[in-house]
Amino acid sequence: MSDTVTVTIDGAQVKGRAGQTILQAAEAAGIYIPRLCAHNELSAHGSCRVCTVLVNGRPQAACTQPVADGMIIENNTEKLTNMRKAIVEMLFVEGNHFCMSCEKSGNCELQALAYRFGIAAPRYPYLFPKRDIDFSHPDIYIDRNRCVLCGRCVRASRETDKKVVFEFTGRGAHRRLGIDAAADLADTDAAVADKSVEVCPVGALMRKRVGYAVPVGQRKYDHKPIGSDIEAKRA
Amino acid sequence: MAEKHVYIEPVTRIEGHAKVSIYLDEKNKVKQARMHVVEFRGFERFVQGRPYWEVPVLVQRLCGICPVSHHLAAAKAMDRIVGAKKLTATAEKVRRLMHYGQTFQSHAMHFFHLASPDLLFGFDADPAIRNVFGVVQKHPDLAVQAVKMRAYGQEVIKATAGKRIHGTGAIPGGVNKNLSLAERDVLLKDVEQMVAWARSALGIARDYTTAHLKELAPFGSFDSNHGGIVRKDGTLDLYDGRFRVKDAKGSMVIDQLDPMKYLDHIAEEVRSWSYMKFPFVKSLGPGKGWYRVGPLARINVCDRIDTPEAEAARVEFMKLTDGKPNNITMAYHWARMIELVHAAEKIRDLLHDSDLQGADLVVKGERQFEAVAVIEAPRGTLWHHYRVNENDQVTMANLIVSTTQNNEPMNQAVMKVVQDHISGKAEITEGMLNHVEVAIRAYDPCFSCATHALGQMPLVVELIDVHGNVIEKRGRA
Ligand code: SF4
Ligand code: FES
Numbered sequence: 001m002s003d004t005v006t007v008t009i010d011g012a013q014v015k016g017r018a019g020q021t022i023l024q025a026a027e028a029a030g031i032y033i034p035r036l037c038a039h040n041e042l043s044a045h046g047s048c049r050v051c052t053v054l055v056n057g058r059p060q061a062a063c064t065q066p067v068a069d070g071m072i073i074e075n076n077t078e079k080l081t082n083m084r085k086a087i088v089e090m091l092f093v094e095g096n097h098f099c100m101s102c103e104k105s106g107n108c109e110l111q112a113l114a115y116r117f118g119i120a121a122p123r124y125p126y127l128f129p130k131r132d133i134d135f136s137h138p139d140i141y142i143d144r145n146r147c148v149l150c151g152r153c154v155r156a157s158r159e160t161d162k163k164v165v166f167e168f169t170g171r172g173a174h175r176r177l178g179i180d181a182a183a184d185l186a187d188t189d190a191a192v193a194d195k196s197v198e199v200c201p202v203g204a205l206m207r208k209r210v211g212y213a214v215p216v217g218q219r220k221y222d223h224k225p226i227g228s229d230i231e232a233k234r235a
Numbered sequence: 236m237a238e239k240h241v242y243i244e245p246v247t248r249i250e251g252h253a254k255v256s257i258y259l260d261e262k263n264k265v266k267q268a269r270m271h272v273v274e275f276r277g278f279e280r281f282v283q284g285r286p287y288w289e290v291p292v293l294v295q296r297l298c299g300i301c302p303v304s305h306h307l308a309a310a311k312a313m314d315r316i317v318g319a320k321k322l323t324a325t326a327e328k329v330r331r332l333m334h335y336g337q338t339f340q341s342h343a344m345h346f347f348h349l350a351s352p353d354l355l356f357g358f359d360a361d362p363a364i365r366n367v368f369g370v371v372q373k374h375p376d377l378a379v380q381a382v383k384m385r386a387y388g389q390e391v392i393k394a395t396a397g398k399r400i401h402g403t404g405a406i407p408g409g410v411n412k413n414l415s416l417a418e419r420d421v422l423l424k425d426v427e428q429m430v431a432w433a434r435s436a437l438g439i440a441r442d443y444t445t446a447h448l449k450e451l452a453p454f455g456s457f458d459s460n461h462g463g464i465v466r467k468d469g470t471l472d473l474y475d476g477r478f479r480v481k482d483a484k485g486s487m488v489i490d491q492l493d494p495m496k497y498l499d500h501i502a503e504e505v506r507s508w509s510y511m512k513f514p515f516v517k518s519l520g521p522g523k524g525w526y527r528v529g530p531l532a533r534i535n536v537c538d539r540i541d542t543p544e545a546e547a548a549r550v551e552f553m554k555l556t557d558g559k560p561n562n563i564t565m566a567y568h569w570a571r572m573i574e575l576v577h578a579a580e581k582i583r584d585l586l587h588d589s590d591l592q593g594a595d596l597v598v599k600g601e602r603q604f605e606a607v608a609v610i611e612a613p614r615g616t617l618w619h620h621y622r623v624n625e626n627d628q629v630t631m632a633n634l635i636v637s638t639t640q641n642n643e644p645m646n647q648a649v650m651k652v653v654q655d656h657i658s659g660k661a662e663i664t665e666g667m668l669n670h671v672e673v674a675i676r677a678y679d680p681c682f683s684c685a686t687h688a689l690g691q692m693p694l695v696v697e698l699i700d701v702h703g704n705v706i707e708k709r710g711r712a
Contacts, residue, residue: 101289213597
């Protein structure tokens, strides 16, 4: 009994269990809190800040903050949505995301967030950075143009695959996805069945030769916005 | 001593951007007329290092006008890369349907929006009426048909490629979807109407051409070679076949050219004054080896068409020149409408073919590292050539698009019109300059993909005197 906590999310009473994060408790109650670096099968990372909510008026990352009894949480407000939009827009201009020809289009969480938020064009200027690609591995490729540095692959490699294929290098604007080899992904023990390859939210870490096998109209986010599956659970 | 220079820039009602310069001497006699295009080979660099399966989708960014032709040409090249020697019946037919949808909408749009103002109102008519709005006012029925035909073509594209623009339908070795019965039924509902409208458009183009033959025959006309792809038996095939070139009299110059060997037979000449290259048949040399492509050239080189109405129209068309190639620039419009009917008939036939509902979509074979594919885009023969390394990355791309092959022909047409209609005239009128554009428009050029720019460019015509002063300039924003 002492296990149960009650919080308020956008005015609705939500029951959660102690130890759950706000994101998890909300999700169990059918409330979608937008997120990017968080993944249900991986430890929380708290880096992208897309999941930011106001807890008793203070901004917190819902994916790392545990629920506590009596919390007043704001999630779906204009101010928060606008801030989340800004984050997503920054991610767009910071990389080279050409949705029109990207094979992840329709299955991409970054694109899906942009659609959900109704982003037509980013408010910031594109940076068009020079990023490298790594096609050395026979079955997997990295396209850093599309990497949003969410760290899902880094965590999945350690936590699920029990390998250390990926690691971040550099700081701040120079942060990039590094690999456990001098130069080529081919020289790591990455394998096509690795969890790390499956969890990338964008088209940065991909299986080769899959391409556009799934037609437009049958892709993950073609018909329903991201988060709809969670919202469908709401009683 | 005083030399004038006329530029026509941008040529209105064509797709893309180019500049025509007409150099006059002090007596307003033409010294030279040239069509320049600013080339920007962005795509060849852009595609470097990208995975081969991405190219058919990526390449559509080259051109907003016929993206499907590039999509399919690249997919055909990538079929070779994945070792798919023969596609499944479903895959080939879905792609064909997509392609005929593209041809149908492109030809319909060109005829009504770009060509018909000149044909319905005359080349010298007041530009205030000689435009698509004029057509809408005077022939509202035609305008409605044009819009609906275009929309129909786009529906065909959407049903096969997934989207109206930038679809993903053709993938290396096949397609990613078939045509569902529901999609088929929607398209079937209007297909007879489309055939009927195409037939009436053909009637307009034919009647116009035959009625005005005396003025049209010499207009921007010249003898040339003609090129296009045909099947083994010489039948017209817009989607797949081998390249054939006939000379102005109808003698075979090249036949059944294996696309993989195109470099042995076709070269591109670079001229100092133009960024757009000049392709030619090697055995004839750059001076004589250039050739026209597109509807007129295709009807000229093929032996037959495999749909009845278009075949009857072809026979009638060829009668005009006793079965020899037709070298009349303005006959492009008529030829284009024969193909419009052909595309409509093909769409109808395919919609009745149950292979389109098949489930076998993709084949693969032994991986290859270099591929060339050829297809007939609405504007003419389109070549895509790629090299792909063991890591699946494109290392080289070379495209020869239809407008580039029509570069010398358009320059010839411009020179002819300028000599016949502008040279030596005391005053140069808007109508005269429009004549230049009319000749260029017959070729339905698309300068955005000819220059491999990622985007679109408009076209300008300028008239400049001996001192380099622009004395007349026309164009559109
Ligand atoms: S490769 Fe993908 S999963 Fe890995 S950090 Fe970049 S975006 Fe995240
Ligand atoms: S999802 Fe919470 S910080 Fe990224």
